[in-house]
Amino acid sequence: MPGQRETAVSMPLTPSRSDLYWRRIFEKYDKDKDGRISYVELKEIINSREYEHDLPDNVVDKIMSLADRDNSGYLDFNEFVAMMHNPDLKAVFGHFVARYVHSIIPQRGPVDTTARSKSYFTYADGTYEEEYSCWPPAVCMILISLVEIVLFCYDAAEGNTQANGTIAKLFIYNPHKRQEAWRFITYMLVHVGVVHLLVNLLVQLFLGVPLEMVHRWWRVTLVYLAGVAAGSLATSLTDPKVYLAGASGGVYALIAAHVATIIMNWSEMEFAIIQLLVFLLLAAVDIGTAVYDRYWSHLNQNIGYVAHLAGALAGLLVGIGVLRNLEKRKWEKRLWWAAVLLYCSLMLAGILANIFWTARFQH
Structure with missing residues (x-):
């Protein structure tokens, strides 16, 4: 599972493979705690990182269309996990998904599944270095x-x-x-x-x-x-x-x-x-x-x-x-x-x- 996500977004996962790991991420962004992530909540996840000026207008629609397999208009927990492993997402918005996932997924250190009162996420440096690109050319x-x-x-x-x-x-x-x-x-x-x-x-x-x-x-x-x-x-x-x-x-x-x-x-x-x-x-x-x-x-x-x-x-x-x-x-x-x-x-x-x-x- 971590290997699949690496293929999708070129970002490493933490060592944990437990459902608790993904559940905590899911619950963090399920703002109304109804057990589902709506279109609006998905859009807020992305825009909360202040990338709205870089993302194409149709990005959220394409994410939802790929991830919402039963066309319910919401992402349940299983659809959310599948979305995070979906290799097609990289083709949809390239480096945007890498930045999006990088902002919500811990990049270093194991997940502490015993102490709920502690912080579960350690954010890695290096996002800036990922922005180096030869297009448009540096002329x-x-x-x-x-x-x-x-x-x-x-x-x-x-x-x-x-x-x-x-x-x-x-x-x-x-x-x-x-x-x-x-x-x-x-x-x-x-x-x-x-x-x-x-x-x-x-x-x-x-x-x-x-x-x-x-x-x-x-x-x-x-x-x-x-x-x-x-x-x-x-x-x-x-x-x-x-x-x-x-x-x-x-x-x-x-x-x-x-x-x-x-x-x-x-x-x-x-x-x-x-x-x-x-x-x-x-x-x-x-x-x-x-x-x-x-x-x-x-x-x-x-x-x-x-x-x-x-x-x-x-x-x-x-x-x-x-x-x-x-x-x-x-x-x-x-x-x-x-x-x-x-x-x-x-x-x-x-x-x-x-x-x-x-x-x-x-x-």
């Missing part, structure tokens, strides 16, 4: 990287690799041409030398593609572009005479977006604490290096640390706002509103300051 970071390579090679063919070619002059953020608003975004396509290009390509591919596989390319695109825009707006205000080139604002937005998705999907990740520590370590190293170079080594480096910081902040806030949250909790909803309002306020302030604070940009 955003790959396409952006290809565009950056092609534009760099175009200028390099003319002997210009230091952001001084035809393309670079058109797209770079130039403080003397701030009225050309596209430069606040297109500077991400310009790189100063091969090393600068390769570093950005490697980081954005290794960080961006995994994000796209879970959160889909359009969400990651929003995060990336938000970091790019925030980086240029902040740099123009803090260093109004500085030229800006490179995708670092977007790259740091991707780094912070990983932190955002760890925060919002902490319970669904298998190694959340390890991932969070890795990204915090990366941030600490970068900040520490910037402080050391500026205040102790007194190095004059052409590195836009303000763009890094602004991009990371935008990535964190927009990541919380747009990336997928597999299971919403009340505090996460409050955090979502706080992140969206803070990001919109900062961006509005940055845009208005760049437009109306003319004295800041006088040469």
Whole structure:
């Protein structure tokens, strides 16, 4: 029986095979305690996990049609157990049933059939990792990287690799041409030398593609572009005479977006604490290096640390706002509103300051 369920939903069962095991699950979702699970109760089981935005409208109908063998409009206990072992369910809604079953079936530890007062279920981590998918394809970071390579090679063919070619002059953020608003975004396509290009390509591919596989390319695109825009707006205000080139604002937005998705999907990740520590370590190293170079080594480096910081902040806030949250909790909803309002306020302030604070940009 457990083996059959593994085939159906690709999720392991706990060792217990007793009727008591299934009976306790059945009774948990038999809300009116009439010994039957109705269509409404079945729908509430699924929607209670807050997956209603992901499930097709006809999913519940198909589950009921497959499981309700006597066409009574209800699932009795035997039909419920048969439903949980029905291999056809996987063909009906693929990974949706895996998430549904994962939310109600214990994944680790034996069932204690002697102590009814204790909790019978231990929920496993790893739901987030199950969301990795190659469809739709993760194309955003790959396409952006290809565009950056092609534009760099175009200028390099003319002997210009230091952001001084035809393309670079058109797209770079130039403080003397701030009225050309596209430069606040297109500077991400310009790189100063091969090393600068390769570093950005490697980081954005290794960080961006995994994000796209879970959160889909359009969400990651929003995060990336938000970091790019925030980086240029902040740099123009803090260093109004500085030229800006490179995708670092977007790259740091991707780094912070990983932190955002760890925060919002902490319970669904298998190694959340390890991932969070890795990204915090990366941030600490970068900040520490910037402080050391500026205040102790007194190095004059052409590195836009303000763009890094602004991009990371935008990535964190927009990541919380747009990336997928597999299971919403009340505090996460409050955090979502706080992140969206803070990001919109900062961006509005940055845009208005760049437009109306003319004295800041006088040469």
